[in-house]
Amino acid sequence: MSSLSRRDMMRAGVAGAAALATPAIASPLDGPRVLPVHLDRAAFASVVAELRAIVGAEWVFADPESTLPYAKSFTPDPRGEHIPSGAVAPASVEQVQAILKVANRHKLPLWTVSTGKNMGYGCATPASSGQMILDLKRMNRIIAIDADLGTALVEPGVTYQDLHDYLVAHDLPFWIDVPTVGPIVSPLGNTLERGVGYTPYGDHFFMQCGMEVVLADGTLVRTGMGSVKNSTTWQAFKWGYGPYVDGIFTQSNFGVVTKLGFWLMPKPPAFKPFMVRHDAMGDVARIVDAMRPFRMNNLIPNVVLMMGAAYQLAMFHRREEIWDKPGPVPDAVIHDFARRQGLGMWNTYFALYGTEEIIAAVEPIVRHAFESSGGEVLTEQEMGGNKWFNHHKNLMSGQLSLEEKGIMRWRGGGMTCFAPVAPAKGEETSAQTELAKQILGKYDLDYSVAYAIGGRELHHLIFILYDKSVPEEERKADACIREMVTTFGERGWAAYRTGVATMDLVASQYGEANRALNARLKQALDPNHILSPGKQGIA
Known part of the structure; x- marks a missing residue:
């Protein structure tokens, strides 16, 4: 195990990681790839085997060919600083919790995406090379639509197209609010990035109401009214009781959001x-x-x-x-x-x-x-x-x-x-x-x-x-x-x-006090720094 610091690992770049990735004997993990800096080929293969036992072999992508779609981005990366080591796609909250357990044990960095279609900002590529993509696309259930209140509760892999089709199929009198490439984008993912749409419900985070979050240690938290036993108001009342914490899980790497509630716009006359x-x-x-x-x-x-x-x-x-x-x-x-x-x-x-x-x-x-x-x-x-x-x-x-x-x-x-x-x-x-x-x-x-x-x-x-x-x-x-x-x-x-290439640069403009507060939150919630290192400049 290397004695490099977390920041050193993030910045070590492709050259050092590629050296670790050069094998002596051919295997399914061979090829031009970038591994987490502190894991050699054998250690990475061991991690991959554990992940396959959790989600099934077909849902772990750990060779150059199957990982290629996760490396595709329209944004510039002239120095090859945003290349994933692989990807794992869980189908349930329980599988997410099991993956985080493995990641904590091996200090495996995981870059979380919903559908990975954040096109102008890096798609699914991570803030630093070697991270494994935690792809939540298989978690694609529309859990609840309240036809009286116009509220929705969805998983990360649900797209705006899915939601639109549901409303049409059930003849519900509501509109969704979409970003410009809505059919392939996740409402959960776009809301967590504080994206916007173009109806009166265009401020997506303002229209959000309640989250389910898996913390780095596997703890499951439901925000707002969601933590109340037998609550019927999880998607009806944003604030709950005590500090309002939903905001710290937007544009951050403090947890893995597995469910998101939000409000639908009543169709106007x-x-x-x-x-x-x-x-x-x-x-x-x-x-x-x-x-x-x-x-x-x-x-x-x-x-x-x-x-x-x-x-x-x-x-x-x-x-x-x-x-x-x-x-x-x-x-x-x-x-x-x-x-x-x-x-x-x-x-x-x-x-x-x-x-x-x-x-x-x-x-x-x-x-x-x-x-x-x-x-x-x-x-x-x-x-x-x-x-x-x-x-x-x-x-x-x-x-x-x-x-x-x-x-x-x-x-x-x-x-x-x-x-x-x-x-x-x-x-x-x-x-x-x-x-x-x-x-x-x-x-x-x-x-x-x-x-x-x-x-x-x-x-x-x-x-x-x-x-x-x-x-x-x-x-x-x-x-x-x-x-x-x-x-x-x-x-x-x-x-x-x-985008992923300039997250640290933008974060520096918000001042050291702001960055120090984020660092303290990160250390408290994710002491092994396994969740999306570098996201929004938070190591």
């Missing part, structure tokens, strides 16, 4: 989607200032997407259709191509919900505000089947789509997302847009973005699109996002989530 088209990149500040009061007073109740034209075009077009010269696509070229598709340089999507009477009363007020900002307010009828409008209409009514996966074809299959947060103020939006364009231009990358406007904040979702098959482009994309994290952070615009 009426729904009307809109798009506001602005033709100038400089209009971004006016859009945000016009939208903010409507979000604050809830007259526009859903999470609003303000989509840049380049991002919109990338959904259905490849870059060479528009621009085949070096450097970022010029704004004028984007503008002209977008205009031919019925789009502006900024396309802001929102909806009104309620009764026909409520919508009729609010619509003139909203129209006046956005027309005064220089925008053109357009309805479904006026957009005439426009595929971008239809896509966002579907998102804002809880329908499912994979169309936004198209952006990965823009420049060759590479994508990573930088997501700084700012107050919903026009001056800050303009400054962020200018800074992002400056840094992206330095690396010959396009400004492909969306702003998600909440009640008082906005998320600037900056998609770095590059050619994954070209090593130089991968290196540039990696350097670009690191510069963005650092430079935006210096202006006070830290990211609210990030």
Whole structure:
């Protein structure tokens, strides 16, 4: 057993681990792979045998070929720092507990995923090489839907598609709230990352109610009202009694969440989607200032997407259709191509919900505000089947789509997302847009973005699109996002989530007191540091 510290193990990298992985005799575990730094080939084989005894041989993936899907990522990894050693897929809470027992005994690092489709942030790949993926996809039961209260209780492997199909099959009058690639994404996983959707229930963690968590030592905890004997309010009342602990299991590595409760949106009597088209990149500040009061007073109740034209075009077009010269696509070229598709340089999507009477009363007020900002307010009828409008209409009514996966074809299959947060103020939006364009231009990358406007904040979702098959482009994309994290952070615009390659870098911007508190929680709850080392910068 090596005397390396946990942090040394995390940072030792591929070279040291690969040396341990080089076998003298061929076996099913042989091949170019990365093992946990402190386990040699024989020790790792012993661990694999124990895991197979728990879940069945077919649900442990410990050779290069079967592990390959878990190593696939669209995000840059030019130094090979995010390569898993294998994967294990339990089917029950009891199997999770047994796996954690083995992991504690052997100090085996486990990187937990629900469906592993966190596309802009690393998919299923771990924060450091050598970790074994704890894949919860087989735990895929919809445990309960309360048709009176509109609550749900699901396991990690349930997807939004599963949930949608259940509601349709049982003719229940509720909508789900989905992220952009909902069909393949887990509500549990997205909520734990504090992701958002685009209906009035778009803040997924706010709509969460109750968790079941397996702690690192195997202890089973139910939060909120779930720990009360014979409770019937686990998914009805968030807070329970005493400290509210659900939050510490989001964006963390303090436990394995095996069940999640949340609220479903009652289907409204009426729904009307809109798009506001602005033709100038400089209009971004006016859009945000016009939208903010409507979000604050809830007259526009859903999470609003303000989509840049380049991002919109990338959904259905490849870059060479528009621009085949070096450097970022010029704004004028984007503008002209977008205009031919019925789009502006900024396309802001929102909806009104309620009764026909409520919508009729609010619509003139909203129209006046956005027309005064220089925008053109357009309805479904006026957009005439426009595929971008239809896509966002579907998102804002809880329908499912994979169309936004198209952006990965823009420049060759590479994508990573930088997501700084700012107050919903026009001056800050303009400054962020200018800074992002400056840094992206330095690396010959396009400004492909969306702003998600909440009640008082906005998320600037900056998609770095590059050619994954070209090593130089991968290196540039990696350097670009690191510069963005650092430079935006210096202006006070830290990211609210990030990919596996920059978790430690983002965590450093939240201060040493914050990091020290997380470290104390980690030591108390996971003293052997087996759960997702490095997640959110928590070793």
